[in-house]
Amino acid sequence: MQARIGGGTRIIALLGVPTATFKSPLIYNPWFRSRGIDCVMVPMGCEAADFAEFLPLLFRLRNIAGALITMPHKVAAAGLLDETGLAAGICGSCNAVKRDGNGRLVGDMFDGEGFIAGLRGKGRDVAEASALVAGSGGVGSAIAASLARAGAKRLALFDIDGAACERLAGRLRANFPDLVLETGSNDPHGHDIVVNATPVGMKPGDALPVDAERIAPGSFVGDVVLAEEETPFLAAARARGCPTQAGIDMVFEQIPAQLEFFGFPAAGPEELRRLAELDD
Amino acid sequence: MQARIGGGTRIIALLGVPTATFKSPLIYNPWFRSRGIDCVMVPMGCEAADFAEFLPLLFRLRNIAGALITMPHKVAAAGLLDETGLAAGICGSCNAVKRDGNGRLVGDMFDGEGFIAGLRGKGRDVAEASALVAGSGGVGSAIAASLARAGAKRLALFDIDGAACERLAGRLRANFPDLVLETGSNDPHGHDIVVNATPVGMKPGDALPVDAERIAPGSFVGDVVLAEEETPFLAAARARGCPTQAGIDMVFEQIPAQLEFFGFPAAGPEELRRLAELDD
Numbered sequence: 165m166q167a168r169i170g171g172g173t174r175i176i177a178l179l180g181v182p183t184a185t186f187k188s189p190l191i192y193n194p195w196f197r198s199r200g201i202d203c204v205m206v207p208m209g210c211e212a213a214d215f216a217e218f219l220p221l222l223f224r225l226r227n228i229a230g231a232l233i234t235m236p237h238k239v240a241a242a243g244l245l246d247e248t249g250l251a252a253g254i255c256g257s258c259n260a261v262k263r264d265g266n267g268r269l270v271g272d273m274f275d276g277e278g279f280i281a282g283l284r285g286k287g288r289d290v291a292e293a294s295a296l297v298a299g300s301g302g303v304g305s306a307i308a309a310s311l312a313r314a315g316a317k318r319l320a321l322f323d324i325d326g327a328a329c330e331r332l333a334g335r336l337r338a339n340f341p342d343l344v345l346e347t348g349s350n351d352p353h354g355h356d357i358v359v360n361a362t363p364v365g366m367k368p369g370d371a372l373p374v375d376a377e378r379i380a381p382g383s384f385v386g387d388v389v390l391a392e393e394e395t396p397f398l399a400a401a402r403a404r405g406c407p408t409q410a411g412i413d414m415v416f417e418q419i420p421a422q423l424e425f426f427g428f429p430a431a432g433p434e435e436l437r438r439l440a441e442l443d444d
Numbered sequence: 445m446q447a448r449i450g451g452g453t454r455i456i457a458l459l460g461v462p463t464a465t466f467k468s469p470l471i472y473n474p475w476f477r478s479r480g481i482d483c484v485m486v487p488m489g490c491e492a493a494d495f496a497e498f499l500p501l502l503f504r505l506r507n508i509a510g511a512l513i514t515m516p517h518k519v520a521a522a523g524l525l526d527e528t529g530l531a532a533g534i535c536g537s538c539n540a541v542k543r544d545g546n547g548r549l550v551g552d553m554f555d556g557e558g559f560i561a562g563l564r565g566k567g568r569d570v571a572e573a574s575a576l577v578a579g580s581g582g583v584g585s586a587i588a589a590s591l592a593r594a595g596a597k598r599l600a601l602f603d604i605d606g607a608a609c610e611r612l613a614g615r616l617r618a619n620f621p622d623l624v625l626e627t628g629s630n631d632p633h634g635h636d637i638v639v640n641a642t643p644v645g646m647k648p649g650d651a652l653p654v655d656a657e658r659i660a661p662g663s664f665v666g667d668v669v670l671a672e673e674e675t676p677f678l679a680a681a682r683a684r685g686c687p688t689q690a691g692i693d694m695v696f697e698q699i700p701a702q703l704e705f706f707g708f709p710a711a712g713p714e715e716l717r718r719l720a721e722l723d724d
Contacts, residue, residue: 168721169473171466173487183507186451193449206486207453209506218501226489227463441448 169204174227176205176426179215180234183207185366185390187415187442188232194439195431203229203428212236219244223263230262230426235363238273238302245271249425254339255309256332257302260422272425275303276310278418279359279386281433282409285417288357288384291315295357298322298350298373300329303388304361308332311357312340319343322350323362353378358385358406360397365389376400387411412442449484454507456485456706459495460514463487465646465670467695467722468512474719475711483509483708492516499524503543510542510706515643518553518582525551529705534619535589536612537582540702552705555583556590558698559639559666561713562689565697568637568664570594575637578602578630578653580612583668584641588612591637592620599623602630603642633658638665638686640677645669656680667691692722 178188192205210218215237222228233241238257242248245258249272252258258271280290293316297308300323308319319336323329329347337345352358352374364373366389376397379385385401386409398408416433423431458468472485490498495517502508513521518537522528525538529552532538538551560570573596577588580603588599599616603609609627616625632638632654644653646669656677659665665681666689678688696713703711 169469169484169486171462171464171469171487173463173469175486175488181506182451183453184451189449189451189453204449204484204486206449206455206484207451207507208455209508211504211506214501214504217497218504221494221498221501224491224494224498226461226491227487228489 170202172202174203174229175225176203176229177222177231178205178207178234179210179219179231179237181209181211181236183209186234187390187412190442191416191419191436191440194441195436198439199429201428205232210237212240215240216244219261220269223261223269228263230260232422233259233261233271235302239305241271242273245269248272251276251306251309254313254335255305256335257305259302259306260425262426273302273306274418274421274425275388275414276306276308277421278414278416279307279409280310280314281417282413283357283384283386286384286407286409288407290357292317293356294318294320294354295359296320296322296350296352296355296374297359297361299361299388300325300332301361304359305332305335307359307361307388308336309339312336312343316357317344318346320346320349320355322348350374351378352376352383353380356383358383358401360387360389360395363389365391365395365397370396372397372400376404379404379406381405384409386414388414390415450482452482454483454509455505456483456509457502457511458485458487458514459490459499459511459517461489461491461516463489466514467670467692470722471696471699471716471720474721475716478719479709481708485512490517492520495520496524499541500549503541503549508543510540512702513539513541513551515582519585521551522553525549528552531556531586531589534593534615535585536615537585539582539586540705542706553582553586554698554701554705555668555694556586556588557701558694558696559587559689560590560594561697562693563637563664563666566664566687566689568687570596570637572597573636574598574600574634575639576600576602576630576632576635576654577639577641579641579668580605580609581641584639585612585615587639587641587668588616589619592616592623596637597624598626600626600629600635602628630654631658632656632663633660636663638663638681640667640669640675643669645671645675645677650676652677652680656684659684659686661685664689666694668694670695696720
């Protein structure tokens with residue numbers, strides 16, 4: 165249930181396609197209602213071809229309060245901003261946009277920090293770790309950059325688009341010269357942290373994004389796919405004895421920082437989890 | 445309260461500025477919830493300068509179900525359509541837009557029929573009537589055209605923009621050759637029906653749009669301004685013994701036809717009034 169929408173209601177757009185797996189409105193909107201904030205998050209199924217035109221116009225609406233950006237727009241969004249935050253600058257992608265007091269479009273990327281916060285909340289540390297990040301798109305770039313910032317010593321990057329993978333590697337090398345970087349293999353063997361940041365797993369019948377048989381039982385395995393049920397990849401990892409983190413955990417853990425970015429009152433992940441209406 | 449907004453939710457945009465007086469979301473959204481329809485009406489404060497660019501992009505969103513158009517976009521909207529309904533074609537303005545099965549933008553204008561339906565619901569007839577319509581913008585054009593279609597014999601049109609007034613008069617002359625048309629005076633004396641279709645009355649301290657002292661006590665007086673309280677113009681008319689119709693009545697009376705236009709299940713004005721959450 166959502167507080168009623170009237171003439172004074174402001175909008176946070178959630179931009180991406182397909183919209184079916186969107187979860188953020190089910191977290192943000194109950195929280196807005198609980199706090200008496202006259203704002204609503206609305207999914208907008210914007211096509212990739214329209215995004216560059218649509219985003220600036222959306223931000224000319226008088227009642228726009230911000231936008232969350234998801235697949236496939238995270239990299240494109242970073243290129244449309246007047247200013248990027250530190251994380252967005254390093255990873256070259258962006259999942260939250262607002263207009264600042266001067267009308268400039270400002271954005272930052274919260275996926276990576278959300279992933280790390282969830283991992284730490286489960287008692288794992290990143291320092292000196294070796295990690296495989298499958299997927300070099302918006303969210304994979306963010307997770308890779310945040311792992312590097314958190315002190316990982318070795319990162320293996322893989323993407324079926326080899327050029328995207330090399331672009332990310334180049335950006336990380338420039339920012340983290342001591343990091344051991346490898347590209348071109350998605351073999352999880354020997355990594356402490358294994359992350360699926362590809363869309364593989366969104367559709368029923370998808371193959372596994374990484375060969376789960378090659379993951380060591382103690383490795384920490386994360387998936388960014390937002391599924392109602394545990395993804396087959398996480399299920400396979402859990403069956404091997406790996407601690408896992410679902411996409412929804414990354415979402416919850418980053419919302420407190422997003423709320424601060426948008427200028428809303430502070431909230432903790434526990435409050436957000438308690439209010440969320442995710443059970444379908 | 446609104447049914448929860450998730451990944452499957454479709455949008456009806458309500459486009460106009462300023463948004464403060466918007467009432468339609470407070471009628472549509474409780475009705476969507478009551479019927480279990482996963483759709484939400486969202487106010488979008490689109491600037492006049494952006495409208496022509498924004499509307500077509502909005503209709504490329506995968507989850508757009510339609511748009512209601514209000515001030516100041518009703519005339520501009522009619523010019524952006526691939527096809528207009530009969531009412532929109534005559535009055536040259538439009539307040540509802542959808543995408544048809546072929547991706548074409550189709551629109552129609554429901555304000556005029558809403559006004560007439562409300563008037564008839566209050567026991568008045570239009571046939572052979574003489575009417576003054578102050579304001580030749582989107583809604584004034586629609587009301588004038590609907591009065592003409594309903595058999596009014598004489599229409600006086602007035603607008604501070606004399607050219608807009610003459611354009612409307614020309615359009616009405618072409619469609620209703622037997623109608624007695626006058627322009628250039630907003631004197632309500634001698635008219636059975638007097639309508640304020642200007643924005644005068646939206647702001648506190650506005651003058652009256654028409655000299656209420658010159659309205660005959662039995663005349664039917666309507667106002668399109670959506671105010672929480674009775675507008676000063678309607679209050680003055682009521683003080684003179686005139687039956688009146690508020691802007692919100694015109695809104696309620698046209699929604700059943702809008703729902704049909706958008707392809708939703710049928711609903712009557714009584715059901716919509718019972719569910720509406722207008723009391724602030």
